[in-house]
Amino acid sequence: MTATxxxxxxxxxxxxxxxxxxxxxxxxxxxxxxxxxMVLFPGIAPLDPxxxxxxxxxxxxxxxxxxxxxxxxxxxxxxxxxxxxxxxxAPLGLATGIVALSLTIGLIAGYAGGWxxxxxxxxxxxxxxVPALLVAIVVVGVTGGGFVMAIVIxxxxxxxxxxxxxxxxxxxxxxxxxxxxxxxxxxxxxxILFTQMLPTLRPLIVAxxxxxxxxxxxxxxxLSFLGLGVPPGASDWGRMMFENRASISANAWATIAPGVLLxxxxxSTNVVGDWLYNRYExxxxxx
Amino acid sequence: xxxxxxxxxxxxxxxxxxxxxxxxxxVTAQRDGHPVPITEDLDLTVAPGEAVAIVGESGSGKSxxxxxxxxxxxxxxTVDGAVHLGGRDTTGFTERRMRRLRGTEISMVMQDPxxxxxxxxxxxxxxxxxxxxxxxxxxxxxxxxxEVVRRLAEVGITDPAVADKYPFELxxxxxxxVGIAAAISRNPRVIIADEPTTALxxxxxxxxxxxxxxxxxxxxxxxxxxxHDLGVAFxxxxxxxxxxxxxxxxxxxxxxxxxxxxxxxTASLLAADPPIDRRVEKLASIPGSVPPPGRRPAACRFAPRxxxxxDACRERPIELLQVGEDHAARCIRFAEIGDGLQALxxxxxxxxxxGSLAVPAAPVITTRDxxxxxxxxxxxxxATIEVRRGESVGIVGESGSGKTTLARMLVGLTLPSSxxxxxxxxxxxxxxxxxxxxxxxxxVQMAFQDPSSTLNPSRSVGSTLREALRLVSLEKLDERxxxxxxxxxxxxxxxxxxxxxxxxxxxQRVAIARGLARDPDVLVCDEVVSALDVSVQxxxxxxxxDLQTKLGIGYVFITHDxxxxxxxxxxxxxxxxxxxxxxxxxxxxxxxxxxxxxxxLLASVPSH
Numbered sequence: 065m066t067a068t069x070x071x072x073x074x075x076x077x078x079x080x081x082x083x084x085x086x087x088x089x090x091x092x093x094x095x096x097x098x099x100x101x102m103v104l105f106p107g108i109a110p111l112d113p114x115x116x117x118x119x120x121x122x123x124x125x126x127x128x129x130x131x132x133x134x135x136x137x138x139x140x141x142x143x144x145x146x147x148x149x150x151x152x153x154a155p156l157g158l159a160t161g162i163v164a165l166s167l168t169i170g171l172i173a174g175y176a177g178g179w180x181x182x183x184x185x186x187x188x189x190x191x192x193x194v195p196a197l198l199v200a201i202v203v204v205g206v207t208g209g210g211f212v213m214a215i216v217i218x219x220x221x222x223x224x225x226x227x228x229x230x231x232x233x234x235x236x237x238x239x240x241x242x243x244x245x246x247x248x249x250x251x252x253x254x255x256i257l258f259t260q261m262l263p264t265l266r267p268l269i270v271a272x273x274x275x276x277x278x279x280x281x282x283x284x285x286x287l288s289f290l291g292l293g294v295p296p297g298a299s300d301w302g303r304m305m306f307e308n309r310a311s312i313s314a315n316a317w318a319t320i321a322p323g324v325l326l327x328x329x330x331x332s333t334n335v336v337g338d339w340l341y342n343r344y345e346x347x348x349x350x351x
Numbered sequence: 352x353x354x355x356x357x358x359x360x361x362x363x364x365x366x367x368x369x370x371x372x373x374x375x376x377x378v379t380a381q382r383d384g385h386p387v388p389i390t391e392d393l394d395l396t397v398a399p400g401e402a403v404a405i406v407g408e409s410g411s412g413k414s415x416x417x418x419x420x421x422x423x424x425x426x427x428x429t430v431d432g433a434v435h436l437g438g439r440d441t442t443g444f445t446e447r448r449m450r451r452l453r454g455t456e457i458s459m460v461m462q463d464p465x466x467x468x469x470x471x472x473x474x475x476x477x478x479x480x481x482x483x484x485x486x487x488x489x490x491x492x493x494x495x496x497x498e499v500v501r502r503l504a505e506v507g508i509t510d511p512a513v514a515d516k517y518p519f520e521l522x523x524x525x526x527x528x529v530g531i532a533a534a535i536s537r538n539p540r541v542i543i544a545d546e547p548t549t550a551l552x553x554x555x556x557x558x559x560x561x562x563x564x565x566x567x568x569x570x571x572x573x574x575x576x577x578x579h580d581l582g583v584a585f586x587x588x589x590x591x592x593x594x595x596x597x598x599x600x601x602x603x604x605x606x607x608x609x610x611x612x613x614x615x616x617t618a619s620l621l622a623a624d625p626p627i628d629r630r631v632e633k634l635a636s637i638p639g640s641v642p643p644p645g646r647r648p649a650a651c652r653f654a655p656r657x658x659x660x661x662d663a664c665r666e667r668p669i670e671l672l673q674v675g676e677d678h679a680a681r682c683i684r685f686a687e688i689g690d691g692l693q694a695l696x697x698x699x700x701x702x703x704x705x706g707s708l709a710v711p712a713a714p715v716i717t718t719r720d721x722x723x724x725x726x727x728x729x730x731x732x733x734a735t736i737e738v739r740r741g742e743s744v745g746i747v748g749e750s751g752s753g754k755t756t757l758a759r760m761l762v763g764l765t766l767p768s769s770x771x772x773x774x775x776x777x778x779x780x781x782x783x784x785x786x787x788x789x790x791x792x793x794x795v796q797m798a799f800q801d802p803s804s805t806l807n808p809s810r811s812v813g814s815t816l817r818e819a820l821r822l823v824s825l826e827k828l829d830e831r832x833x834x835x836x837x838x839x840x841x842x843x844x845x846x847x848x849x850x851x852x853x854x855x856x857x858x859q860r861v862a863i864a865r866g867l868a869r870d871p872d873v874l875v876c877d878e879v880v881s882a883l884d885v886s887v888q889x890x891x892x893x894x895x896x897d898l899q900t901k902l903g904i905g906y907v908f909i910t911h912d913x914x915x916x917x918x919x920x921x922x923x924x925x926x927x928x929x930x931x932x933x934x935x936x937x938x939x940x941x942x943x944x945x946x947x948x949x950x951x952l953l954a955s956v957p958s959h
Contacts, residue, residue, distance in 0.1 A: 241799035242807040242815075245865060248762050249819040250792040259818065263809035 084335060092335035095328050102148035109142035113299045122314040132315040134308050140318045146299040147322060150288075151329060154215060155280030161219040162276045163269060166226040171257050173227070174234025181231070188224045196221030197283050204292045214293040218283050226272045233268055237261055267344035274337020278330050285326055301326050368438035370540040370573035371397040371420070371457070376432035378412070378419050380644065387645045389415050389428070390597045394671075395575075397541065400567045402574040404584035404605075406620075407594035408884035409855075410641035416594070417545045417577045421459055422449050437540050454481060458539040462546040464526035468518035474529045475499045475514030481536045505569075506532040507562055523750075524555035531562060535570060542566070545577045552749035553911065557955040560587050579884060581624055582957035585609060590677075593617050596642055596652040599671065603678035611693055613680035615657045618692035622699050623889040627914040627941070627956055633896075634918065635695065636889035640854045651682070659688045712740040715794060715872045715905065716761055720770035723756050730756040732929035733770060738873055743899065743906040745920035745937060747913065747952070753929040758875050758909045762797045775872070792822070796866040800878035802858040806850040812836075812861050813846030819868035838901075839864045840894060856887035860894065867898070875907040880915060892918055913956055917941055925949050 102108065110130075117137035124132045131140035173184040200217045203209065234257075237243055246256050287293040288302030296303075301322035308318035373395040379386045390412035397403050407413040419430050422441075433442045436456045441449065461467040468477055478499045482490055490498060500511045506528040518526055527547060534542055544563060548556035564587055566572045578584050584591050585605050593601045593608070593616065601614040612618040622635035639656045642648065651669045654660040663683060674680045682688075716738040723731045731753040738744050738761075748754040759765040760772050763779050772779045775794035777787045799805045806815055816832045833843035839860040850858055859879055866874045876895070880888040896919065898904055908920050916923055916937060923940050925933040925948065933946040944950045 241801060241805045244764055245797065245799060245805065245862070246818065248764060248792070248797045249865065249869060250789065250822045251818060255818075259814075260807055260810070264807065266809070 084339060088335055089339045092332035092339075095332040096336055099148050099152055099325075099329055099332075102145045103152045106146055106149065109139075109145040111139040111142045113138060113142040113146040114297075115139070122311055124315055125317060131317040131321050134304075134315065134318045135311055140304075140315070140321060143299040143304060144301070144321050144325060147301045147304060148325075150211075150294060150298070150300045151281065151285070151326065154211070154284045155277045158215055158218055158222065158280035158284070159273050159276035161215075162222045162226055162280075163273050165219070166223045166272075167230050167265075167269065169223070170227045170230025170232075171234045171261060174231040175238050175253065175257060175261070177235070177238075184227075184231075188227050191221055192224040194221055197286060200283070200287060201290060201292060204287065205290075210295070211293045214284070214287055218280065222276065222279065222283075226276065229268065229272060230265070233265055234261060237264065267341050270344060271337055271341040274333050274340070277333050277337075281326070281330050281333070367399055369396045369435070370399045370401070370437060371395065371575065372435040372438075373420065374433045374435075376416065376419060376430065376434065378415050378424065379429050379431070381427055381429075382645060388597060389644045390419070390594075393432070393599060395592065395599075397573040397575060399540065399573055400571045401590070402564070402567055402576060402588040403590040403592060404576040404578060404588040405592045405594055406578055406581060406584045408579055408620075408641050408886065410596065410643055411594040412597040412644075413577050413579075413594050414545055417459070417543050417575070420541075420543055420575070421453060421457060422446075423453075423459075454534075454537045454539060456539055457541045457543065458534040458537070460527070460531055460534050460542060460544040460547045463550055464523045464530060465518075465550070467530050468526055470518055473515050473517055474503075474521070478502055478514070478529070478533055478536060481533065502532045502536055503529070505535070507558070508532075522555070523551050524558060527551065527555075527559050528562065531559075531566075535566060535572065538570065539572065541573045541575065543575045543577065546579070547576070548583060549578070549580075553913075554749065554951055554955045556583070557957070560957070563587060580957070581620060581885070586957035593620070596647045597644060598652060598681060600653065600682070601680040602671075603675070607675070607678055610696070611675075611678075611689070612696050613674045613678065613685040613689060613692065614653075614682045615659050615688070615692060616653045617680075618695045620885060621696040623886045624699070625889070625892065625914040625918045626699055627917055627953075630917055630938075631699070634889040634893055635698065636893060637886040640856065640887065641884070659684055659691065712742065714739050716772070716774050716907075718757075718760065718767075718770065718772045721757070721760055721767040721772050722769045723753075723760060723765060724768045729753075729929050731760070731767075734924075734926075734929075734931055736924055736931070736934075738905060738907055740872055741899075741903050741905050742922065743908060743920045745908045745910065745916040745923035746926060747910060747916055747923055748926035749911055749952075751928070752926040754909050754926050755877055757926070758797070758877050758907060761873075761875055761907060762795050763791060764797070792871075793869045794871055795873045795875060796869060796871040797875040797877065798859070798862045798866045798879050800881060802855040802862070802882055805862040806853075806858055808850055810849075811846065812848050812850065812853070815861065816846070816865055816868060819865050823869055835864045835868060836861075838867065838898070840890075854887070855883050856890055859883065859891055863891075863894070863898075867902070867904070870902075871904070873905045873907060875909070877909045878911070881910065881912065888915075895919060913941065913952060925952070 115138060117133070119137060120129070120133050121135055121137040122133060123129055126132070129139050129141065131144065133139060169184060173181045196218050199221055200214050203217055204214050207213070243256060243260055246260050284293065285302035288300045289306045291306055294300045294303050304322045305319050312319050373393060376393040377391050378389045380389055393416060405413045405416060415424070418424050420434060422430070424430065433440060435441070436452060441452065468474065479495050482495060482498050499514050503511070503513055508525065508528055513521065513525065521529070547563070548559050551559060560583065563574055567574060576584060576588055588605055590602065590604050591608050592599050593614065595616050601608065601612065601617045608617060609621065612621060619635065619637045623637060625634055637656050642652070648654060648665070650667055651660065651664040654664040657664070661684065669681050669683055671679045671681045672683070672685065674685045714737045718734055718736050720733040720735055721731060722733045734757050746754045746757060756765060760767055761774070763774070766779060766781060774791045777783065777791050779791065783791070813832050816835055817828050820828055820831050820835070832846050836843050836845055841857065841860055853861065863874070880891050883891065892915065895906065899906070906919065908916065910916060920937045923934065923937045924931050925940065925946065927948050933940060933944065933949050940949060941953065944953060
């Protein structure tokens, strides 16, 4: 009587629907960890990155210089390791600034609504219309302003997209009964934003942070590749690619190594951000 | 189980094969690599033109059963057992073959009329998709149109213009009719209606049930009604299957089940349903809640919640036993406890009417011509109401009547466009002094409808309650949190739990506790029980009544359910299209309604 009919379940990947394979995530985590080690322990560099040795200029890879040397005979490997510092810290600062500001502004706009929202919305629209990188190139190029100015400009003009994101999230939540209940009980708006809304936004914040890091990394490197922002001679990946371009036929590694590292770091942060977002989301959905 | 064929609606007596016959239907999910049964060994027989109901609370497995019959289960679920359609065994049918049967042999009406139809296409176009001529070809334009209009007429839509309308231009009831028209367009033998009226107002619900009933005669369609509402089941169906925790625990014809339940769960469910015609002293409720799949007891599933359970009930799985003619129950003690069960089920009808309280006291909330418009739309068209200290006031109406907007105005979440709302002597406006605002907050509080969003998912129960308590004072927060939890009947260690770890009823208790944190005079309850199962609903209603005696608190009860109004309110306002059409003491309004609308509301309530 009990014949069996089994419906074949649609094949899902072992690690869940739409998620990345664990191998990819592991590789990305290792790369990210490697860059962080270079940032925290610049001492692992075999030589002083700024030591000039004219005698050893423009050498290919050797036992003494694994990635060869540049025009001034500086060790490329040591310079790449030292360059991790700006490559990592500048986008980190940029992303943190953008998330902190856009979160505050977005939540206020979404929660308050009305003219506050309209006012903020117009400013955001204006900022959106302006390409951040172009402004940074022009302003830093004309004024000769330094690294800090570049970061500030990129932060301000990088605000629109994430501000809109957080505003939408706040608007969605402000209608939910638990927020209305907090209002009815008499909780102050500031407290509602911080204690009721912020915790539910964690996945979004993590995702935005990593996404903005990647954008920031590319923008900052573009600037230094154009010779803006970081001072000449500094060990910075973008700057190294710019300076060693001319000697690419003598030692290609001096240009390729920082470029490859840039790409790897950008992809890795994207992958890790994606992975963290999925994990948070899954946890949130279980609730 | 017997395969009784009761043909009450037809005069023909030829013994046809059952329209739908199910044997040993088991649906299994995979969880962490282990099979977890969701429904087990289900037997079901439906004759042509017969209507049977599968009744159960959430977690009983009734919706999964409906989908399994259609073979439309979500991925990851497997089905065992045999499903015969019109005498044909569909076991082993490929998805392709199954697809041909859907619509022509078996078809489904969904719960939510708002998402069931494609918003981008007209109703006519959606109906025409399934229409083919006798030769299986598509019909010509004119013929198709004619056929669509005929189909609409079949489900009581006589206006052909509806065919050119988009779903969002129609009311919920109309959409459900179009959905039914689509479901029956290829003359299936069986139609499965999964909670077809749950999202609808009570007057519309009656129309849809009548329509489903008429299809049994006009089309000889067998109806399988999936519902949580015993009243709905009894009003349409000849036979009822009661499901609990994945099993059928009792089946009999409707009247037998109503009068002589043989399973304690059925009897308790009957008793827990609040009567509409009288206010009873205390509503019967079932302790605990339905165990989810994976945590169900191996022996009798209901034993942990059953007052009649003995050791034998907890030893081994219980079979479905024949307890009478066409009557089976999954209870080994049916013979001994039968009288007790009958008494329990009947108690609901025999309990004396206790009458509502009359409280002549000072008004706490008054509104005068409070009006709220949203652009062109008038939500509340001038409401004048009064809530006195310690009394419980009902605001009744169907969806769109403006009752929720009125409730929100009472707590200041929405401000009136014109007219006035006074709470504790304070006139509500957007500019209130701090002292006035505090006064309003400690006079009126609110509890919300949806148990899944009433609590912040990322904060523990304790922190939600402390958030409210700290606005009164910062002293002994933890101690007061525990007291508050105790007040609503929850153990103090619930403070550490997250909302996801609570059942719907428990969340609603926490929401009520939050409302009580500021010790208000009036608690506005916006449909607080409408999303809960019957047995849990009784818990919450009893709790609210206990709190009223204990704290002297008053309620404003927003609801569409007249039985709930009868149980909990002293006075009632009936709203329709933003206006109050009738008001007065609850008993008077419900027993001798003066307004036509109130009368039609009362007449539409399915009861047993």
